[in-house]
Amino acid sequence: MKLSTVKELLNAKVISGKEHLGRDVFSACGSDMMSDVLAYVKDQAVLLTGLVNSQVIRTAEMMDMVCVVMVRSKWPTEEMIDIAERADIVLMTTEYRMYEACGQLYSGGLIGEAVRRE
Amino acid sequence: MSEPLVFQFDVDGNDFTSAGRASVQVKKLLRELGLPADVIRRVSIAMYEGEINMVIHANGGVAEVRVDERDITIILTDRGPGIPDVNLAMQEGYSTATRSIQSLGFGAGMGLPNMKRYTDEMRIDTEVGVGTTITMVIHLPQPQ
Ligand SMILES: Nc1ncnc2c1ncn2[C@@H]1O[C@H](COP(=O)(O)OP(=O)(O)OP(=O)(O)O)[C@@H](O)[C@H]1O
Ligand SMILES: [Mg+2]
Numbered sequence: 001m002k003l004s005t006v007k008e009l010l011n012a013k014v015i016s017g018k019e020h021l022g023r024d025v026f027s028a029c030g031s032d033m034m035s036d037v038l039a040y041v042k043d044q045a046v047l048l049t050g051l052v053n054s055q056v057i058r059t060a061e062m063m064d065m066v067c068v069v070m071v072r073s074k075w076p077t078e079e080m081i082d083i084a085e086r087a088d089i090v091l092m093t094t095e096y097r098m099y100e101a102c103g104q105l106y107s108g109g110l111i112g113e114a115v116r117r118e
Numbered sequence: 119m120s121e122p123l124v125f126q127f128d129v130d131g132n133d134f135t136s137a138g139r140a141s142v143q144v145k146k147l148l149r150e151l152g153l154p155a156d157v158i159r160r161v162s163i164a165m166y167e168g169e170i171n172m173v174i175h176a177n178g179g180v181a182e183v184r185v186d187e188r189d190i191t192i193i194l195t196d197r198g199p200g201i202p203d204v205n206l207a208m209q210e211g212y213s214t215a216t217r218s219i220q221s222l223g224f225g226a227g228m229g230l231p232n233m234k235r236y237t238d239e240m241r242i243d244t245e246v247g248v249g250t251t252i253t254m255v256i257h258l259p260q261p262q
Contacts, residue, residue: 035226038163051223055170058138059223062145062162064155079135083142 001025001110003067003090006046009104010069010094016081017090023066028110030071030102034059046110048101054079061087071098122186123151129169131178131196134222140181141166151185157256160236161190164254167229168194174219175199176250192237192254200246208234208242 004021007014014021028046031037034055037047046067047060057080060068067090070076076084076091084091094101106112125147127140141162148158165181172179176198184191201207208230215225234240239255 032223033220033226034223035228038167039226039228039232053222054135055138055223058142058166062138062141062159062166064159087142 001105001108003046005108006067006069006105006110007092009108010092010096010101012069012092012094015076015091015093016084017067017088020066020088020090023090025066025110027113028102028105029112030098032098037063042113044112046105048098048105050074050098052076052080054083056080057083057087057089057091060089066090067092069094069101071096071101120187122184125183125185127181129172129178129181129194129196131173131176131198134173137170137173138166141169144181144183147183148185148190153190154259157190157258161192161256164233164236164256165192165194167233168192168252168254170224171229172196172198174215174222174224179249188258188260189238190256190258192252192256194252194254195249196251197249200248200250201242201244202246204242204244 003023025045027044029041029044030048032049032051037059045065047065048069048071049056050071052074070093073095129140130136145162176196179196182193206212210231211227213225213227219225237254238257241253244250
C-alpha cells in the first residue's frame with residue numbers, strides 16, 4: 001500500500017514528508033508504549049500512536065520505520081516535526097482513534113506482519 | 119580503517135525530550151561509514167534502549183561508540199544509582215519505572231533483554247551508589 005493510500009484511508013493531514021507519499025509499505029503496528037515497539041516490532045513500516053513526544057519519532061527512526069500516524073487528532077511538537085524531516089519520516093495526524101485507525105488500515109490490506117498476503 | 123573510530127556523546131539526564139539524540143547521531147555516522155543496514159539497526163536499537171535507560175534511571179551519562187574492522191562497541195557509563203540485582207533487571211517485564219515514565223511510553227521492563235537480544239556480547243558492570251557501565255559488542259560481517 002502506498003503511503004498516499006494510508007493518508008486517504010485515514011483522512012489524514014500530512015505534517016511532514018509529503019514528498020515520500022509514493023513509498024510502498026506492507027505492514028503497520030499501533031502502540032503507545034515505545035518499549036513494546038522496540039521489543040516486539042519487526043519490519044512494520046508504519047507506527048500508529050497516541051503518544052506525543054520526541055521519542056516517538058526517534059523510536060521510529062531507530063526501527064527504520066517510514067511513517068508515523070498520530071491518532072485522535074494529536075499534533076506533534078516542533079521538535080518531532082524537525083526529527084521527522086531529518087529522518088525522511090512521513091508524519092501525519094488523523095481524527096480516528098487508535099482502534100478505528102488500525103481497523104481502517106487493516107481492512108485496507110495493511111497487515112501486522114511484514115509478509116504479503118496472496 | 120586500521121585505527122578504531124571513536125565517537126563520544128554526553129547524555130543529558132535532566133531533559134527527557136533529548137533522550138535518544140546520541141543514538142540518532144550514531145545511526146547517521148554508521149550510515150556514512152556504509153555499514154550493512156541490519157547491523158546499523160541492531161546497534162541503533164541496543165544503544166537507544168541503553169541511552170533511554172541512562173536518562174530515566176541514572177540521570178544521564180556518557181556514551182562511547184568504537185568502530186573497527188571487526189566490531190562495533192557501545193560503552194554506556196553513568197553515575198546513577200546502580201543496579202542492585204542484575205539478573206532480576208535482565209528479566210523481561212521487570213521494571214522500577216514510575217507511572218510518569220510509563221506515561222512517556224517507556225518502562226515495560228523490555229530494554230535490557232532487548233539490548234542483549236540485538237548484540238553479540240553484553241556486559242553490565244554496576245555498583246549500587248556508584249553507577250553502571252554497560253558494554254555491548256556487535257560483530258561486523260567479515261569478508262570471506
Ligand atoms: N543505567 C541504569 N541505572 C540504574 N538502573 C537501571 C539502569 N538501566 C536499567 N536499570 C534498572 O533495570 C530495570 C530494567 O531495565 P529495562 O531497560 O529492561 O526496563 P525499563 O527501562 O524499566 O523499561 P523499558 O526498557 O521497557 O522501557 C529498570 O527498571 C531499572 O530498575
Ligand atoms: Mg529501559
